[in-house]
Amino acid sequence: MTTTAAESTDQAESALLDQHKQFLSETKPAGALLSLNEAAIQRFEVLKFPYRKHEMYTFVNTKDIAAAPYVFSYGASVSEDFVRKHVYADCEKSVLILVDGVYRENLSDISNASIRLLPIAEALSQPDIKSYLASTIANENDVFACINSAFLNHGLMIDVPEKAQSDSPLQILHVSTGSPAGKVTTLPRVLVRLGRMAELKLIVKYAGVQGNYFVNSVLDVLAGEDAGVQFTQIQQDDRNAWHCSKTRIALSRNSRFYASNASYGSKLTRHHYEAHLKETGAELRLNGVSVLTGAEQVHNFVRIHHEAPHCVSNQQFKNIVNDHSRSSIDGTVIVNQGAQLTVSDQLINNLMLSDNAHADNKPNLMIFADDVKCTHGATIGQINEDQLFYLKTRGLSTKVAKELLTKSFAESIIQTIAFPAVVEDLENTLLKKLEA
Amino acid sequence: MLEIKDLRAGFEGTEIVKGISLSVKKGEVHAIMGPNGSGKSTLAKILAGHPSYEVMSGQVTLDGKNLLEMEPEKRALEGVFMGFQYPVEIPGVNNAEFLRMAYNAKRIHEGQEELDPLDFDELLTEKMKILGMEQKYKDRSLNDGFSGGEKKKNEILQMAILEPKLGVLDETDSGLDIDALRVVANGVNKLRNENNALILITHYQRLLEYIQPDFVHVLSKGKIIKSGEKGLALELEAQGYDWLTATH
Numbered sequence: 001m002t003t004t005a006a007e008s009t010d011q012a013e014s015a016l017l018d019q020h021k022q023f024l025s026e027t028k029p030a031g032a033l034l035s036l037n038e039a040a041i042q043r044f045e046v047l048k049f050p051y052r053k054h055e056m057y058t059f060v061n062t063k064d065i066a067a068a069p070y071v072f073s074y075g076a077s078v079s080e081d082f083v084r085k086h087v088y089a090d091c092e093k094s095v096l097i098l099v100d101g102v103y104r105e106n107l108s109d110i111s112n113a114s115i116r117l118l119p120i121a122e123a124l125s126q127p128d129i130k131s132y133l134a135s136t137i138a139n140e141n142d143v144f145a146c147i148n149s150a151f152l153n154h155g156l157m158i159d160v161p162e163k164a165q166s167d168s169p170l171q172i173l174h175v176s177t178g179s180p181a182g183k184v185t186t187l188p189r190v191l192v193r194l195g196r197m198a199e200l201k202l203i204v205k206y207a208g209v210q211g212n213y214f215v216n217s218v219l220d221v222l223a224g225e226d227a228g229v230q231f232t233q234i235q236q237d238d239r240n241a242w243h244c245s246k247t248r249i250a251l252s253r254n255s256r257f258y259a260s261n262a263s264y265g266s267k268l269t270r271h272h273y274e275a276h277l278k279e280t281g282a283e284l285r286l287n288g289v290s291v292l293t294g295a296e297q298v299h300n301f302v303r304i305h306h307e308a309p310h311c312v313s314n315q316q317f318k319n320i321v322n323d324h325s326r327s328s329i330d331g332t333v334i335v336n337q338g339a340q341l342t343v344s345d346q347l348i349n350n351l352m353l354s355d356n357a358h359a360d361n362k363p364n365l366m367i368f369a370d371d372v373k374c375t376h377g378a379t380i381g382q383i384n385e386d387q388l389f390y391l392k393t394r395g396l397s398t399k400v401a402k403e404l405l406t407k408s409f410a411e412s413i414i415q416t417i418a419f420p421a422v423v424e425d426l427e428n429t430l431l432k433k434l435e436a
Numbered sequence: 437m438l439e440i441k442d443l444r445a446g447f448e449g450t451e452i453v454k455g456i457s458l459s460v461k462k463g464e465v466h467a468i469m470g471p472n473g474s475g476k477s478t479l480a481k482i483l484a485g486h487p488s489y490e491v492m493s494g495q496v497t498l499d500g501k502n503l504l505e506m507e508p509e510k511r512a513l514e515g516v517f518m519g520f521q522y523p524v525e526i527p528g529v530n531n532a533e534f535l536r537m538a539y540n541a542k543r544i545h546e547g548q549e550e551l552d553p554l555d556f557d558e559l560l561t562e563k564m565k566i567l568g569m570e571q572k573y574k575d576r577s578l579n580d581g582f583s584g585g586e587k588k589k590n591e592i593l594q595m596a597i598l599e600p601k602l603g604v605l606d607e608t609d610s611g612l613d614i615d616a617l618r619v620v621a622n623g624v625n626k627l628r629n630e631n632n633a634l635i636l637i638t639h640y641q642r643l644l645e646y647i648q649p650d651f652v653h654v655l656s657k658g659k660i661i662k663s664g665e666k667g668l669a670l671e672l673e674a675q676g677y678d679w680l681t682a683t684h
Contacts, residue, residue, distance in 0.1 A: 386524050387526050389484075389487065389508060390523070390524045390526070391526075391534075392485075392507065392508040393484050393485070393508050393509075393511075393512055393517075393518045394509075394538040394541075394594065395509050395512035395513045395538050395541040395542050395545070396538060396541055397509055397541075398509070400537070401509075404529055404534070405526070405529075408527065408528030408529040409528060410528075411528035411529075412527055412528045415528075
């Protein structure tokens, strides 16, 4: 007897509910953490696993990851060499290592970082954190982020005190150990809170020791008044991995969040950015570049909420797709009623290097205020023949000229990354993917 | 050096160059003038090997080698330089790095070793001074956001670095103010020597006040209708093209 898609989805959902009961009885969360876990699983029951035509997953086939029961992994051993290889220069004394979502103090070093660390279970005793996380669950629309909260146990909170500043960037390295056999799932969870006028340079990197894992990560960033974050996320998972990460950003008055992200792709990689410009003067920049070959996929899902006047948001995404890889960008900027004098730009450029590659784009604006300046656009193109000819007339071979042009396409995003060590790394690894 | 024999060429099946023959020797400067649409730029693109233009018949040789069967990059390595009328902008490609790549491609072709970045920087600095170019253009993306004059200077800078046998400058003077024109012309003059040659394609006589040609050819409807020495350019300036084209 064959089962229909709906039946198998139902089965996966009930399997997850059973698994959650088991999780609660094993980890015995108490107090605020228990309420959070329970609220999240109830939210999951409302959201359910995405069906094929779900509005949030139009371009993404979630079949492989919407398949409970999950086999959770909480950190097998990992070699120190592997970890060191992925820690950037300048970050040696300012790095947090999470292996399969679990913080490893012995591998980490934060002697140079002006931060305070605490387990999320403890952070939940603070009323503002508790109410913030409760509100995120009530409004959660991403089922995978919801699962992260339902099984939240090992999360970490990073507190950047008022006016704190640090010259060296803080790196969070998420190592997935993977599995030689069946797929394992990990649930990294980090919450960053910046006090008034605090500044943070933050590099988040995902790396995998071997394939066969689903990393389902959530990062919350709460920026206080006048706080600033320089952010870079590097997704460099194993090719044979699934990656979902949700980055939720809440910006207070005059705070800034500048992000430039890079993705290497994997079997399935989906980034969900949810930003709330809550108070006047907040500013968001969200840049992203992905370079995909083979059957790799990267999908970006962006929702930016302008909730107050005089806020600025700027997005630029560039994707290079070769072979039969796939990318998509589904981005909406929502300008609430009353968010007057909003300035918002969104630009998506795709470079197709193969007839079998696929790029979907859905730039979107929803404007409920009447005095705003918003732009959006998307382009899909091949290598520019005039540029190619120009370079060839200077003696460069077709191969070298094409490489130069594809690299330059990505370079304009990479150059917006504020960390020279990361830029160098991307030029030596991400851009090398373009060399045949 | 360059021999063009009865060249017929065009674009998407339409013949634009309708039988041109031209012989350019070492040390010579030839000006090709003519009204808009006469086929001047098409001739330049054919010489550079633009893929959208097709040669219907005729021959073009450079020092006896068949130019028409070479890819654009091969022509460049053999010593043909095309100065574009509209140089393309390539954001993300560093100007100095690009120049070094082009320079080293040529050195490798000539069996020399690549020049390392420091030595190249010295060479570049010196050449930029000749053209009165600010050093900041090293760090900019190739032609990206350059003004019209800066783009043309950057073309001549590339020619100065690559030291071609034959430079084909397509309307290098258009869009330049008189000061920029002087600087560009001065740069071109410094590059002239007895072993190289230049073809200047221009609509106006103005450029030829600064770069003295040995020969002037008038192109109309795809044919050279008159050739002469530099005095011909002055006649054209005084009388326009009509007195020539009317009879052809």
